[in-house]
Amino acid sequence: MINRQVDVAVIGGGPAGLSAAISAKEHGANSVVILDRNSWPGGILPQCIHDGFGVEETGESMTGPEYATKYIEMAKQENVEIMIQTMVLQFDEKQNIIAVNKNGIHTIKAKAIVLAMGCREKTRWHAMIPGDRLSGIFTAGVAQSFINLYNIMPGKNVVILGSGDVGLIMARRLRFEGANVLGVVEILPYASGLPRNVVQCLKDYDIPLFFNHTVTSIAGRERLERVKIAQVDENMVPISETEQELKCDTLLLSLGLIPENELSKNANIEIDEITGGPVVDQNFETNLGGVFACGNCLQVYDTVDMLSLDAKRVGKNAAKYTDDQKQKENGIRLLSGEGVRYVVPQRINEYGKMQLTLRADKPKDVSTLYVLFGAKEILKKRLPWVNPAIMIKIDVDISSKVLESGQSLEVKIK
Amino acid sequence: MKNFHVAIIGGGVIGSAIAWELSKYKLNVIVFEMGGDVASATSKANSGVIHSGINSPYGSLKARFCVEGNKMFQSFSEKLGFPVKWVGKYVIAKNKDETKELERLKKVGIKNGVAGLEIIDGFEVKNKEPNVSCLEALWVPTAGITLPYEMTIALAENAVINGVNFSLETRVINLKKENDSFSIETNKGTFRNDLLINAAGVNCRDIVSMIEEPEFNVYPCRGEYLVLDKNYHNLINAMIYPVPPKKQGVLGVHVTPTIEGNLLLGPSAEFIDDLADKRTTKKMMKTLMKEAKVILPNLPDNAVINAYSGIRCKLASLEDGGWADFRVEESKQTPAMINLLGIESPGLTAAPAIAKEVAKMISKHIKLETKNNFKTWKFREKRFQEMTQKEQSKMIEKDERWGRIVCRCEHVTEAEVIEALSNSLGAKTLSSVRYRCRAGMGRCKGGFCTQHIVRIMENQFNMDVNDIKLNSPFSNLFHGRTREVEDD
Structure with a gap:
């Protein structure tokens, strides 16, 4: 057993973990360690070889590997320790972490923990796609890693189910590699990925996008041979007359992401059923004091840039916590009302200015966003349009009076 | 042409249990399995239940073998390690x-x-x-409950260790009886043997029909x-x-x-x-x-x-009520061909008892002599996930590959994946790894570990990406490498 103590331990070395770790160091934490299970840091970035990373953050457009390298270099300069091929097995409310790597079992006592475990992809069974148990079905991210990291082609004739960003980017990527992409099938009447990806990855390459469609069955005995797709009615039920068959050997699934919080759940951290991430306060602290959450394990972000910026704040808060471990009140709840899918933070226990991130539940034209305290409007903001694929950020000032009332706040989009 | 005393068609739980039972004796035995691994059909796709024997009528073979088999399970499991x-x-x-x-x-x-x-x-x-x-x-x-695929693998691998040959991805194409022996034509060549065991499960009728007109459906x-x-x-x-x-x-x-x-x-x-x-x-x-x-x-x-x-594999139609007894019998038309027909539930429970019965039937044709060097090997010891931290530390000290987690959902280590791929049957599909060490069986369904397992297959087992399969012979996972054709 290898024992050690650190100020801040960051679980996960993707963009969120790197950003939080660097920031924790910059804000005074003496020792910061990143624990990452993969063979290299950077999370998903090394396989995202397309560009566009960093534009919002710095104005400079980078590829995923470039963006990761920049942060890894910064982490090195700040003397952040990165332990790769190191898997965290558990942690507890006293910030004791148990991890394993080739040197043995490590017990790490941290003053603060930052959760940055990222996401995993939804699988065939989330969409309940029946049929044979055959090869040729990949999640989009797995296919991306095979092509971009290992130069292995998952297939030649491809149908993509779901219009998440990874699926859209993979449609283009497969086309570049000479595969025939028969189309992207989306059950909703709009894309779940970013509008710019719909244009740059599909429209520019004449790849069909079937809205209001879904895959109704798959067929093939050993390797996939064909899929059937059909239009759905307003209740998402396939209309059998519209069914058509596509001959393909590969089905990529881009059904969305699930925040990885098995570790958090085992440590009794409260999870928001909608975001799939921990319930946090305005400092991104979970219900376990000294345990903070950032990145895609908190909520699925649109872009790495926005995620990194938030993670920086988390790193700072974690560093602050290491020399100021005060117990906080539970505070008040921030609830998602009409037109709102979710809002982060879910809890507020300090007054003052803070940022809220939220998503609408469906696309709309001109709308108004309200933050309500009972019937009273704390904030009212006109939005030219809203789209669930695009995260909304707003600043709000919470007074001590509101906080002391103990009553919940509600966010609405009408 | 290779010669064997006994050929078993089908590497399900029945075929594997018979193979193990026969491996105790001085016999040349071969098992033909058309899948990429044993337990590739119904033997892996059932409830995994060790039945008690309350559901079959008194006097039936189903009742008899189920009750007998049930009593053999505890010692079987302890010996073989499932x-x-x-x-x-x-x-x-x-x-x-x-x-x-x-x-x-x-x-x-x-x-x-x-x-x-x-x-x-x-x-x-x-x-x-x-x-x-x-x-x-x-x-x-x-x-009780068990893991039917682990049981089948444990039986088969123990049989291999005791000299039984398993030929995977081998489909029987034709059967002939010539004088006193059988000639078995397969996609891997022709084999000759004295006794034939038809343990082909749901395909049992197809096998019978290669040599005689089946009187059952x-x-x-x-x-x-x-x-x-x-x-x-x-x-x-x-x-x-x-x-x-x-x-x-x-x-x-x-x-x-x-x-x-x-x-x-x-x-x-x-x-x-x-x-x-x-x-x-x-x-x-x-x-x-x-x-x-x-x-x-x-x-x-x-x-x-x-x-x-x-x-x-039912021998009675829905119209006839769907219930028929097991048939464990030597063909009247084709002596030395032992057919196991209609082995459905409780076949998993009955397997140990059926294997004993088949050995008895074989002993009427060939004198069974016990081997002196028969070995019993435990299919699995504790998995990393099941060990205490102390035990985990010890394993890592001995071999650092025990400290590298390949499957994050089930906490399976590189050492365990390598062990799974080194199995004595020579099964090297992604499913054969899953069923041996659980890598890829968790909630992410291989999202993280598939790429690592593929790398291990390529780097440590010299497998070509085009030969990497999910399970069956034509279930290839990939279509070559990107940019395989070089630009001029």
């Missing part, structure tokens, strides 16, 4: 009519020699199983299952069965805990035309959930992490 758990089962009655059926089952069970049967009232059931409501239940303490009956996330394992402790439906010769949709901590719902019972049609269907997935909720109303809707189906 897990069993004696969780017991409740057959629950929802109304007065059904309670009569419980009485009947109890009587049949006692006659068949099943111990410990007890009818208890709904309150007592509620004490033991807070999520189950019923009027009365039949408590069956001798029913096979009615494939598909059973679909749903697997639920481990988070819900504490909904039940024992297996929960309904009173069996009157027709079809099946036990009805039940809820079973698995050794690994998931819940299993199923199976459905659907007579189909094509015995290779192992599809799962949306309709049945919904039906299973609905029927399982009748016995366990608290089942969550969104906890399914997998679905699969297996094909029952």
